[in-house]
Amino acid sequence: MYGRKACQLVKELASGEKGQLTLFNIDLIDQVIAECSQHHLELQSLIRKMQEQGLDVQTSRNADHYGALIHHLALVRNKRCLMAYVHNRAEVIQSLIWKVGPILPQQIEERLSHSEEEYFKKHSSALKSYMSRLELDLTVDMVPPKDPYIQVRVIDDIGEGIVLSDDKTANFAPHSMHFLKRTDAEQFISRGLMEELTG
Amino acid sequence: MASNPMDSSTLPTDDYETLISTTDVELLKRAWRNEKAAPEILQFETDLIQRIREQILLMDETVEEFTSSGIDPLTVSLYQMDLDRSQFLLRSYLRIRIQKIEKYMFHIESTDELWNRLSREEKNFARRCTDDLKRHLDETVLSKLPDNYQSVQKQSVISEDDDMVPKPQLDTFVVCRSKEYLTGIQLEDGPVDDRSKLFEMEPGVLYFICYKSIKALVESGKIDLV
Structure with a gap:
């Protein structure tokens, strides 16, 4: 049936967890694209047939016209599904830059197509150049600050002698707890090296 | 500050x-x-x-x-x-x-x-x-489609307006407050008979209203969204 494969593609998108990416389904995309070409061929052959019969393609309303229309609509629907799939994934890729920063973790990178990887790099550099033009880092301060200082615990080995914004150095041994400036701690928290202790 | x-x-x-x-x-x-x-x-x-x-x-x-x-x-x-x-x-x-x-x-x-x-x-x-x-x-989808269907903006060459790209939903509802007494706001949702009625806003009162109806007032700074 027309459009079933494209529907599968969109379903795959919808059934996945929000904000997560599944493996880029290149096979299914190729199949849908092949279906589009097929529709286009049939569409053209129907139009040719009408022309051969000497009918005006724009105004005549015979069986061939409606046949061609069905092929056109099926093609357009397939295009919408393909675009929805790729565009929605691109949106997730955009949001990843905000969440994990400019370097993708391996397990996410594996699920992207080559073009998507390129897009991730290009988009994050566009974002970076916007921020450097403004001379303002927008990736910090993601939540409204309640207190300038927060209590954190080091989860992973960060190393010694990290210089903080007040020119003091700190020793972030694993599992040690610290009372830090939010702005200092945020970069470590977003990289998953520290966690905020609440309550 | x-x-x-x-x-x-x-x-x-x-x-x-x-x-x-x-x-x-x-x-x-x-x-x-x-x-x-x-x-x-x-x-x-x-x-x-x-x-x-x-x-x-x-x-x-x-x-x-x-x-x-x-x-x-x-x-x-x-x-x-x-x-x-x-x-x-x-x-x-x-x-x-x-x-x-x-x-x-x-x-x-x-x-x-x-x-x-x-x-x-x-x-x-x-x-x-x-x-x-x-x-x-382009690389992933569009270049592989038939000629008349390759536009990013349009679904096909016969589309009259840009029907392929996502647009913000202007008929969503927002909470807002006016600073002054406003009158003559045309509601753009609800049953057709109601639309001719003009809506007024008291200053400082919260309203839950379709964004499209107050769009111009938000842009001119008369109404604040909350």
């Missing part, structure tokens, strides 16, 4: 209230709230952002000066907190706008009215964004 509380003693309370509500930080807070609640991108507050950035810089210097000259740490941390909050507002404001651009870039790029609302830096960013995403879409 940096509204000096000392002034309050010399001013009657009302004047003080108006003074506070027109400080740049309050204005930024308003712009931020509007931007956050509006489904589409609003006019960039060029002058306000310029002033805020200068004030943040000044404030930053003041805090540093205080720290080095050994002023009471509590006082310093209060100033620091004020600074942090202004910084957050500024960043969040710019961030919300960038995220709207990411979401609706093709629509913004092709609509002059929206395009002119962006700052110079945002325009640069949006231009790069659309180029990159277009290339990605």
